[in-house]
Amino acid sequence: xxxxxxxxxxxxxxxxxxxxxxxxxxxxxxxxxxxxxxxxxxxxxxxxxxxxxxxxxxxxxxxxxxxxxxxxxxxxxxxxxxxxxxxxxxxxxxxxxxxxxxxxxxxxxxxxxxxxxxxxxxxxxxxxxxxxxxxxxxxxxxxxxxxxxxxxxxxxxxxxxxxxxxxxxxxxxxxxxxxxxxx
Amino acid sequence: xxxxxxxxxxxxxxxxxxxxxxxxxxxxxxxxxxxxxxxxxxxxxxxxxxxxxxxxxxxxxxxxxxxxxxxxxxxxxxxxxxxxxxxxxxxxxxxxxxxxxxxxxxxxxxxxxxxxxxxxxxxxxxxxxxxxxxxxxxxxxxxxxxxxxxxxxxxxxxxxxxxxxxxxxxxxxxxxxxxxxxx
DNA sequence: AATTCAATTCGATGTTTATCTAATTAAATC
DNA sequence: GATTTAATTAGATAAACATCGAATTGAATT
Numbered sequence: 001x002x003x004x005x006x007x008x009x010x011x012x013x014x015x016x017x018x019x020x021x022x023x024x025x026x027x028x029x030x031x032x033x034x035x036x037x038x039x040x041x042x043x044x045x046x047x048x049x050x051x052x053x054x055x056x057x058x059x060x061x062x063x064x065x066x067x068x069x070x071x072x073x074x075x076x077x078x079x080x081x082x083x084x085x086x087x088x089x090x091x092x093x094x095x096x097x098x099x100x101x102x103x104x105x106x107x108x109x110x111x112x113x114x115x116x117x118x119x120x121x122x123x124x125x126x127x128x129x130x131x132x133x134x135x136x137x138x139x140x141x142x143x144x145x146x147x148x149x150x151x152x153x154x155x156x157x158x159x160x161x162x163x164x165x166x167x168x169x170x171x172x173x174x175x176x177x178x179x180x181x182x183x
Numbered sequence: 184x185x186x187x188x189x190x191x192x193x194x195x196x197x198x199x200x201x202x203x204x205x206x207x208x209x210x211x212x213x214x215x216x217x218x219x220x221x222x223x224x225x226x227x228x229x230x231x232x233x234x235x236x237x238x239x240x241x242x243x244x245x246x247x248x249x250x251x252x253x254x255x256x257x258x259x260x261x262x263x264x265x266x267x268x269x270x271x272x273x274x275x276x277x278x279x280x281x282x283x284x285x286x287x288x289x290x291x292x293x294x295x296x297x298x299x300x301x302x303x304x305x306x307x308x309x310x311x312x313x314x315x316x317x318x319x320x321x322x323x324x325x326x327x328x329x330x331x332x333x334x335x336x337x338x339x340x341x342x343x344x345x346x347x348x349x350x351x352x353x354x355x356x357x358x359x360x361x362x363x364x365x366x
Numbered sequence: 367a368a369t370t371c372a373a374t375t376c377g378a379t380g381t382t383t384a385t386c387t388a389a390t391t392a393a394a395t396c
Numbered sequence: 397g398a399t400t401t402a403a404t405t406a407g408a409t410a411a412a413c414a415t416c417g418a419a420t421t422g423a424a425t426t
Contacts, residue, residue: 002205006198013196014384015189022185022274027306031403036286037278044385046404065394065402083263091205095220102219121248197414214373227415229374248372248424 002091004055008079011055016040017048021071024058030066101127115155118164126168132161133170136182144178147171185274187238191262194238199223200231204254207241213249284310298338301347309351315344316353319365327361330354 012018016038023029023037031049035042049069052058056075061068105128108115119125135150136142142150144162151158165171166180173180195201199221206212206220214232218225232252235241239258243250287310291298302308318333319325325333327345334341348354349363356363 002198002201006196006201009192009196009201013189013192015185016384018185018189018192018274019278022271023278025271026275032401033283033286036282037280039279039282040384041386042403043387043405047384050404060403062393067403080263080266088205088208091201092209095202095206096222199414223414224416225373226375226417230414233374243373245423248370250373 002093005079005082005087005091008055008057008082011051011057014048016044017052020045020048020052021057024069024071028061028068028070030063030068032066034069101130105131114153118155118157118160125164129161129165129168129170133165133182136171136180138182141179141181144180147180185276188262188265188270188274191238191240191265194234194240197231199227200235203228203231203235204240207252207254211244211251211253213246213251215249217252280310281313284313287311288314297336301338301340301343308347312344312348312351312353316348316365319354319363321365324362324364327363330363 012021019038020034023034029037031042031045034040034049035045038045049058049060053060057072058069059072061070108117108119108124108128115128119128132151132154135153136147147162148158151161155161162171162180166173169183171180171182195204202221203217206217212220214225214228217223217232218228221228232241232243236243239255241252242255243252245251287302287307291300291302291307291311298311302311315334315337318336319330330345331341334344338344345354345363349356352366354363354365
């Protein structure tokens with residue numbers, strides 16, 4: 001999940017917490033010692049340590065009076081690994097990629113669902129075409145006449161729409177017969 | 184410097200910024216596109232992108248109307264490297280270790296101010312020595328007898344204390360005369 | 367030159383969070 | 397068992413920050 005990664009970064013996104021990690025990388029310290037070194041109250045250190053412990057970066061070990069904290073090297077290593085290319089892709093999971101298309105189509109559509117204009121800008125044209133093409137059923141073959149008729153629902157300039165659909169590879173035309181199908 | 188690392192973590196310590204990085208890891212996007220995909224206003228995306236750009240994680244490239252942002256893979260790699268053992272030590276630079284000294288001395292001192300024992304651990308010994316040496320006035324020359332007398336206030340084993348003070352370079356002894364002074 | 371459109375900046379708002387003091391808990395020494 | 401001492405929790409405050417809408421900038425098309 002992506003939340004784990006965010007929390008990890010949040011844990012390290014504070015100067016004092018980073019210093020604590022740096023100190024613990026050298027040797028274990030008690031809450032009191034860290035407070036003395038960093039000029040903070042014990043309660044504040046406690047708060048920071050609990051955040052670090054939440055993501056498994058540190059752990060406590062009771063030692064006579066003191067609560068001695070130590071760095072969990074393993075978590076550090078593991079997260080360094082986690083922080084690599086393919087895992088970054090996982091961060092995007094669950095993101096609404098069609099949001100952009102929908103927005104563009106909305107912008108270009110009139111209340112009756114017809115297009116005000118055919119977008120001139122490449123990116124927007126693509127989005128609209130990805131939307132328009134959904135009226136065709138994959139696998140079914142359509143004659144040019146049928147295609148035009150179906151496209152006329154969106155815009156009178158069916159020729160342009162048809163051409164662009166093929167141009168952007170969303171529909172295909174068989175060389176001779178003038179038949180089209182959705183890819 | 185450590186601030187750089189903190190800022191880097193801060194830049195990634197937000198769910199939407201992480202998603203932006205994840206998206207840009209796949210392909211460049213314009214501000215508008217990101218806004219549509221993440222369901223945020225363009226101004227918010229702009230804000231996030233500027234934070235990411237501050238740490239060099241993304242860069243913009245003007246492309247006709249749009250400002251297309253792309254991920255700076257190099258920075259990602261570099262920071263992954265930066266976030267390794269020895270660099271964690273650098274985070275601790277500039278930290279007030281005196282606070283720690285004071286705490287250690289307290290731990291090793293009895294109510295009357297004498298040392299319970301002379302610390303065996305190097306770090307703690309250093310801390311105690313830095314404290315002990317403060318009873319000597321810089322510039323003043325002391326005979327070995329005087330030194331021993333003053334050190335006896337802390338611990339009966341004055342010879343060890345004296346030797347360690349010199350060993351750690353906190354006091355200096357003149358070759359022949361047996362005179363000592365604080366550095 | 368005028369207009370359009372994306373991007374940025376500005377100002378405001380509500381939330382998060384780092385820090386403190388005070389109170390409480392927990393554990394070890396007397 | 398009472399007392400000391402470290403750690404945590406709770407409550408309060410102030411600073412940092414994410415987000416939005418509005419205003420401004422700046423570039424590209426007409």
